[in-house]
Every structure is written in C-alpha cells, then in structure tokens.
Amino acid sequence: MRNEQGELPQHIRQFVSEAEKLLPKLEEKRDAAVVPLLFSTRRLISKPSVDELYDALSSIGEQPKVDVILFSYGGDPDQAYIIGSMLQDFTKERLTVIVPRLAKSAATLIACAGDEVGMGPASELGPVDLTIEIEGKYISVMSITELVEMIKRGSFGDLGTKVLEKVPILELGYYSRLSRHTPKLLEKLLSRRMFKDEPLRAKAIAEELCQAYESHSAAIVLTDVKDKLKLANISPDAWSLIWKLHRLWINTIIDYEDRLPDNARLEEVNIKVGKGVVFCTKLIEEK
Numbered sequence: 275m276r277n278e279q280g281e282l283p284q285h286i287r288q289f290v291s292e293a294e295k296l297l298p299k300l301e302e303k304r305d306a307a308v309v310p311l312l313f314s315t316r317r318l319i320s321k322p323s324v325d326e327l328y329d330a331l332s333s334i335g336e337q338p339k340v341d342v343i344l345f346s347y348g349g350d351p352d353q354a355y356i357i358g359s360m361l362q363d364f365t366k367e368r369l370t371v372i373v374p375r376l377a378k379s380a381a382t383l384i385a386c387a388g389d390e391v392g393m394g395p396a397s398e399l400g401p402v403d404l405t406i407e408i409e410g411k412y413i414s415v416m417s418i419t420e421l422v423e424m425i426k427r428g429s430f431g432d433l434g435t436k437v438l439e440k441v442p443i444l445e446l447g448y449y450s451r452l453s454r455h456t457p458k459l460l461e462k463l464l465s466r467r468m469f470k471d472e473p474l475r476a477k478a479i480a481e482e483l484c485q486a487y488e489s490h491s492a493a494i495v496l497t498d499v500k501d502k503l504k505l506a507n508i509s510p511d512a513w514s515l516i517w518k519l520h521r522l523w524i525n526t527i528i529d530y531e532d533r534l535p536d537n538a539r540l541e542e543v544n545i546k547v548g549k550g551v552v553f554c555t556k557l558i559e560e561k
Contacts (some may be wrong), residue, residue: 290545293548297549311343312345314555316554319353319380340370349380352459355462361384370423374394379401382401393523428536456470456484541557
C-alpha cells in the first residue's frame with residue numbers, strides 16, 4: 275500500500291492530511307471505528323481492492339462498531355461480495371455503511387452488507403445488474419439479453435445482423451448465468467446482517483435491486499429505500515463531518531481526475547487513510 279507522502283502529488287497529500295484531521299472527530303461523534311473506502315472514477319472494485327482493505331482491517335483488528343464511508347461507481351460484484359463479507363467478519367456488533375453520495379452497481383452490494391445503511395438527501399445507490407464491456411463501453415447484460423430477443427423477433431430487420439456482430443454471442447449464456455448469480459450474492463449479504471431473521475425479505479430485496487430497474491445507471495435514493503432497507507440514525511453534527519469528508523474527496527481527488535484527458539498515462543495509487551483505504555490515480559510524468 276502506498277502512503278509515502280513525498281512521492282504523492284500535492285492534491286493527494288492535501289486530501290490525506292485534511293481527511294486524517296476529520297476522521298477522529300467523526301469517530302468521537304459516532305462512537306465507532308471509521309473506515310473510509312473510497313474509489314475514484316478511474317478505479318473500480320477489483321481483486322487488489324480486497325487485498326488492500328484486508329491489510330487495513332487486519333491492522334486494527336475486530337471492532338465492536340464500524341462505520342464504512344463508501345464512494346464507488348462499482349466494479350466486480352464477486353470482489354464487492356468479498357469486501358462486504360470481510361467487513362461483516364471484522365465487526366462484532368454494528369456495521370454501518372454510509373453513502374454520502376454514490377455507491378453504484380457492485381458498490382451497492384457493499385452497502386447492503388451492513389446492519390444498516392447511512393443515507394442523506396444526495397445519497398445514491400444503483401441497480402446491481404451485471405455489466406460487460408463492448409467497444410470501451412459498459413453495457414447491462416439485461417439490456418443485451420433484451421436486445422437479442424428484439425433481434426430474434428425481427429424488430430431491427432437486416433440491421434439486426436450488424437448489431438449482433440458487436441455482441442459476444444458465444445458468451446451470452448455465461449453472462450446470463452452470472453446475472454442470476456449476482457442476486458444470490460446480495461441475498462447472502464442481506465441475510466447475514468440486515469435481515470438475518472427475515473430470509474424471504476432478504477431474497478425479495480436482492481431480486482428487486484438486481485432486476486427491477488430498466489436502466490443500469492438508475493438512481494436509487496433515500497425515499498426509494500426508506501421502507502426497504504434499515505437506515506442508520508446519524509446526527510446532524512456527524513453528517514456534517516461526513517459531508518465535509520465527501521466534499522474534500524470531490525474537490526481534491528475527483529476534480530483532479532476529471533480534468534485529465536482520456537488518454538493520460540496514469541498510475542494506480544492505493545493510500546491508507548485513517549483506518550481505511552482510498553483508491554485513486556496519479557499522472558505518470560514524462561521524463
């Protein structure tokens with residue numbers, strides 16, 4: 275894990291320095307170990323994410339109460355499942371996953387690993403349907419399956435043949451099985467904590483979050499889940515600190531990466547911040 279301040283760009287050093295001043299204050303307000311788990315827009319949940327988080331959690335050991343501050347656009351659902359399971363294993367009593375702004379796609383799996391989810395008016399979860407990459411773009415498997423059915427019905431005429439050339443047809447059966455696999459991952463996480471005494475409810479909510487939305491980018495906001503998920507009671511003072519941490523993340527790390535050109539040469543950077551980890555990138559300077 276990288277945390278050599280002298281080697282990091284100024285904007286990353288600023289984030290780390292200011293975040294580590296905020297986190298002890300938030301821990302005092304929440305009476306919990308606070309674990310930042312932040313992924314920049316150019317980093318996805320992946321196998322290395324599991325390794326880095328395990329190192330961070332191992333260094334603090336099992337905790338009575340854990341607050342995870344989560345920001346991510348998603349990634350590999352299986353690795354998100356492992357992260358969720360790991361957080362459950364390291365928390366004895368109360369695991370709260372707090373989403374100040376975004377926990378989309380596979381990150382929603384992590385959010386549902388908690389005993390409760392912390393959300394505010396700007397918080398956003400997302401459908402957990404599987405996506406695949408086609409020509410540099412991530413497309414929902416459900417959308418691909420529906421497209422194939424439309425082509426079979428002749429909805430596109432001769433154009434359908436050209437469309438199919440861009441779709442990995444031989445892999446569709448595999449992706450279809452994976453799309454059934456993802457709700458089972460979510461159901462298991464919900465059954466272990468949030469709905470440990472309500473298995474049918476865990477199954478129903480898992481299926482809804484994975485299959486009920488027309489768009490992979492659909493926003494699932496606080497009012498959508500207030501009667502479905504168990505929500506944390508977070509004081510205004512604590513939420514103010516959480517939002518300050520989020521704005522610091524946006525104004526330093528996210529704004530920097532958003533200004534970089536698409537073809538920029540980047541190096542992945544994993545940084546231990548407080549009791550957690552942040553995943554971002556830095557520009558590789560030409561020599």
